[in-house]
Amino acid sequence: MADITVSKPEAGGRKAPLLLRIYDWLATGDHKKIGIMYLWFSFVMAFAGGAFAGIIRGQLATPDTGLVSPEFYNMIISMHATLMIFFVIIPALTGFGNYFVPLLIGARDMAFPRLNAFSFWLAVPAAILMFASFFTAGGANQAGWTAYPPLSLTSFSAGAGMDMWILGVILIGTSSILGAINFIVTTANMRAPGMNWFKMPLFVWSWLVNASMILIATPVLSAAVSMLLADRLFGTGFVTVSQGGDPLLYQHLFWFYSHPAVYIMILPGFGMISHVLASFSHKKIFGYKGMVIALALIGIIGYTVWAHHMFVAGIPAWLQVVFSMLTMVIAIPTGIKIFSWLATIWGGTIRFTTAMKFGLGFISLFIIGGMSGIVLANVASDYQFHDSYFVVAHFHYVLVGGSIMTLMAGTYYWFPKMAGKMLSEKLGNWIFWMIYIGLNVTFFPMHFMGIQGMARRIFRYRPEFAELNMLSSIGYVFMLVGGILLLYDLVRTVFFKKDEDLSADPWGVNDVQQTLDWEVSSPPPAYNFEKIPEIK
Amino acid sequence: MSRVKSLVLLTIFVLIMSVGAFAQEQSGDITNWIDEPATPLAEDVRSNFFLTLALILPFLLLAEGLLIYVIIKFRKRPGREPAKFHENVRLEIAWTIAPAIVLVIIALSTYSLIERINYAPQSDMTVEVTAQRFFWKYHYPEHDITIAEEPLVVPEDTYVTLLGTSMDVIHAWWVPAFGVKKDFMPGRITELWFKARKGTYKGQCAELCGPLHADMLIDVEVVSEEEFEDWIAQKKAELQQAGSVPVSGDDEKGDESSKQQAN
Numbered sequence: 054m055a056d057i058t059v060s061k062p063e064a065g066g067r068k069a070p071l072l073l074r075i076y077d078w079l080a081t082g083d084h085k086k087i088g089i090m091y092l093w094f095s096f097v098m099a100f101a102g103g104a105f106a107g108i109i110r111g112q113l114a115t116p117d118t119g120l121v122s123p124e125f126y127n128m129i130i131s132m133h134a135t136l137m138i139f140f141v142i143i144p145a146l147t148g149f150g151n152y153f154v155p156l157l158i159g160a161r162d163m164a165f166p167r168l169n170a171f172s173f174w175l176a177v178p179a180a181i182l183m184f185a186s187f188f189t190a191g192g193a194n195q196a197g198w199t200a201y202p203p204l205s206l207t208s209f210s211a212g213a214g215m216d217m218w219i220l221g222v223i224l225i226g227t228s229s230i231l232g233a234i235n236f237i238v239t240t241a242n243m244r245a246p247g248m249n250w251f252k253m254p255l256f257v258w259s260w261l262v263n264a265s266m267i268l269i270a271t272p273v274l275s276a277a278v279s280m281l282l283a284d285r286l287f288g289t290g291f292v293t294v295s296q297g298g299d300p301l302l303y304q305h306l307f308w309f310y311s312h313p314a315v316y317i318m319i320l321p322g323f324g325m326i327s328h329v330l331a332s333f334s335h336k337k338i339f340g341y342k343g344m345v346i347a348l349a350l351i352g353i354i355g356y357t358v359w360a361h362h363m364f365v366a367g368i369p370a371w372l373q374v375v376f377s378m379l380t381m382v383i384a385i386p387t388g389i390k391i392f393s394w395l396a397t398i399w400g401g402t403i404r405f406t407t408a409m410k411f412g413l414g415f416i417s418l419f420i421i422g423g424m425s426g427i428v429l430a431n432v433a434s435d436y437q438f439h440d441s442y443f444v445v446a447h448f449h450y451v452l453v454g455g456s457i458m459t460l461m462a463g464t465y466y467w468f469p470k471m472a473g474k475m476l477s478e479k480l481g482n483w484i485f486w487m488i489y490i491g492l493n494v495t496f497f498p499m500h501f502m503g504i505q506g507m508a509r510r511i512f513r514y515r516p517e518f519a520e521l522n523m524l525s526s527i528g529y530v531f532m533l534v535g536g537i538l539l540l541y542d543l544v545r546t547v548f549f550k551k552d553e554d555l556s557a558d559p560w561g562v563n564d565v566q567q568t569l570d571w572e573v574s575s576p577p578p579a580y581n582f583e584k585i586p587e588i589k
Numbered sequence: 590m591s592r593v594k595s596l597v598l599l600t601i602f603v604l605i606m607s608v609g610a611f612a613q614e615q616s617g618d619i620t621n622w623i624d625e626p627a628t629p630l631a632e633d634v635r636s637n638f639f640l641t642l643a644l645i646l647p648f649l650l651l652a653e654g655l656l657i658y659v660i661i662k663f664r665k666r667p668g669r670e671p672a673k674f675h676e677n678v679r680l681e682i683a684w685t686i687a688p689a690i691v692l693v694i695i696a697l698s699t700y701s702l703i704e705r706i707n708y709a710p711q712s713d714m715t716v717e718v719t720a721q722r723f724f725w726k727y728h729y730p731e732h733d734i735t736i737a738e739e740p741l742v743v744p745e746d747t748y749v750t751l752l753g754t755s756m757d758v759i760h761a762w763w764v765p766a767f768g769v770k771k772d773f774m775p776g777r778i779t780e781l782w783f784k785a786r787k788g789t790y791k792g793q794c795a796e797l798c799g800p801l802h803a804d805m806l807i808d809v810e811v812v813s814e815e816e817f818e819d820w821i822a823q824k825k826a827e828l829q830q831a832g833s834v835p836v837s838g839d840d841e842k843g844d845e846s847s848k849q850q851a852n
Contacts (some may be wrong), residue, residue, distance in 0.1 A: 123800040197797045203775060204758040209799060294776035300759060301774070334663065337675040365761060366772045367779040370707040374700055381692045385685060388648075392684040395655050400672030402665040413660060420652045424645045431695055433637045433702040436770050440761060440795040505620035506765035508795045511803035515791070517618045565671075 091148030159245025259324025322459030334401025407481030418454025443503025491531025631768030764792030
């Protein structure tokens with residue numbers, strides 16, 4: 054099923070030579086190793102994206118610090134978003150999916166291990182293209198991560214940087230599409246005997262819904278940016294006005310992907326957090342079926358709301374009504390999930406492990422992000438807040454408070470399983486509070502900046518906004534310290550700490566959780582299961 | 590209890606911050622629209638925003654409150670067993686329906702406004718706006734005046750319709766105090782309207798349009814009827830004085846002459 058494993062260090066035995074071990078990783082088709090490579094990849098990218106965020110907050114600390122040029126600032130905001138979305142959050146979730154979906158359904162590997170490796174190795178050249186674009190004449194993409202034409206057309210973004218950005222997006226998109234096919238086939242065909250649809254753990258469900266979304270939405274993004282590329286390179290007229298094209302066409306296609314993408318960035322997180330909350334409050338997940346239905350509903354309704362990004366773009370009023378209504382409808386399944394999580398912890402015996410802290414922190418932040426989402430779904434408010442810092446606050450609460458917090462929870466929860474060692478809980482406490490306080494101090498003031506009228510994507514601003522921006526920039530420092538502590542602990546534990554001989558269930562959670570990941574040894578052996586388990 | 594303490598401290602901090610944010614508003618700056626919206630529409634937008642907040646804040650507080658309660662109440666202590674329940678259909682139906690009702694109320698309050706935001710009830714005056722990196726050009730068709738890189742001047746309490754397009758990339762015209770924002774695109778004409786009180790208002794381009802996007806500012810002077818007439822007369826005189834260029838007709842030339850004036 055999977056390909057050969059060249060070397061597996063036996064307990065107490067000598068390790069294989071370094072080169073052989075490296076080759077073993079590079080050539081692997083093992084879903085666990087690919088998962089771990091995805092996780093390291095996104096972690097490295099997170100530091101690049103985080104450094105870019107530092108430049109942004111540095112420039113904005115005062116009304117005009119003059120830290121960077123306006124051109125470079127626009128490159129940085131565009132690449133910060135591109136990296137964080139396509140190269141950090143989505144690959145990190147894919148990494149956990151790769152590692153744990155086969156484990157949780159009792160399979161020995163993904164359905165197509167080679168394709169799985171190929172998906173990962175497509176992400177690497179995509180990242181290289183992104184970084185290399187900085188060194189082209191004219192520099193990287195300056196048109197924002199949305200790359201709206203005409204700003205992204207050759208007349209205003211000459212130079213190869215934009216072309217490389219487009220190719221990078223197509224490559225990483227192809228990587229996700231292939232990965233999604235693999236997840237769907239794996240989940241559909243390789244569940245252990247007895248595991249029917251409603252016995253699948255929520256993380257598997259969340260990935261199934263997620264993969265279906267990727268499969269439908271991502272090709273549309275590729276189509277949109279391909280049109281852009283064709284207009285740029287071959288003079289076609291899909292979105293070029295002078296050729297009879299329409300910039301609004303691009304916006305529709307772009308958001309047809311990019312709105313579902315926000316759910317692609319959170320659904321697997323929802324799945325992970327369900328495991329974490331149930332485990333550390335020592336209870337079964339509350340309302341499992343409701344949770345599954347909510348996931349599916351979010352997946353479906355997520356497709357019908359894209360034009361809420363275009364309320365002020367001149368779409369007809371009746372369309373604004375329709376898209377506003379559908380956007381609000383999504384709040385209902387999301388609310389079901391939040392209340393079900395609260396009910397899951399209710400009456401439990403909560404252990405405040407670092408994973409659990411991130412889980413509880415996630416709930417507290419996601420509530421805020423969800424509520425500001427309702428404000429934006431309201432057309433009248435959106436007319437005021439669209440493209441203001443209110444929007445920036447909203448999506449950072451959802452993406453950092455949501456996706457990143459769930460990823461952190463997942464990392465602390467599953468690290469012992471993947472590494473066979475524990476991360477430091479003491480440092481974990483510091484990391485949690487640094488990130489939690491830091492992100493509130495950074496992003497909460499942005500609500501007020503937006504309400505007061507500060508536009509987004511500006512590199513200098515009117516002095517009225519100075520105090521709040523300074524506060525926001527101070528918050529960034531907290532998050533940076535948290536990130537560096539995490540890097541330190543991960544490197545120290547993974548590369549320098551001795552194996553700890555952990556049991557299969559080091560958290561002691563599987564009497565309630567009853568998922569297969571805590572049945573196999575930590576880390577799991579090659580091919581996961583000696584005998585495919587049967588689910589009662 | 591240190592965790593609880595930190596949470597309390599954080600909440601207090603957030604509250605102080607929000608009070609501070611509102612307290613620093615002064616009249617005349619861009620941040621004062623929430624205190625003094627300049628148009629009836631902006632007032633409606635503001636009350637709609639506050640209504641939305643009033644409807645969702647109870648849910649926010651309920652959810653956060655429950656979370657804090659759970660964190661304090663259900664900590665692991667020796668001798669306490671975790672509860673065994675894991676479903677309650679009635680509860681699940683309740684928390685599906687309650688938010689749905691609230692959303693219907695928010696939706697209804699908004700939908701009465703959408704019509705008003707998008708379509709002017711009447712139009713006393715039209716100004717044609719051409720956005721260009723990185724300034725705005727305003728043309729008064731009734732007076733045959735074109736100005737650029739200058740504040741837009743309009744009379745008070747007048748229904749002004751802006752018909753906007755762009756010469757190059759997408760720009761968005763946004764004056765927070767008017768409660769409106771609209772994208773101006775090449776190849777399309779979009780419109781927005783306002784009826785403002787007397788005053789000076791600031792705004793800025795709200796759609797990323799290139800390196801100097803941050804500097805594409807908007808100034809609007811809403812003046813009395815007489816002042817407006819004077820301003821029109823003065824502009825006409827200036828344009829005629831600027832030389833042989835006939836005032837009527839060609840936008841480009843009118844634009845250039847007005848720029849010379851500005852210099």
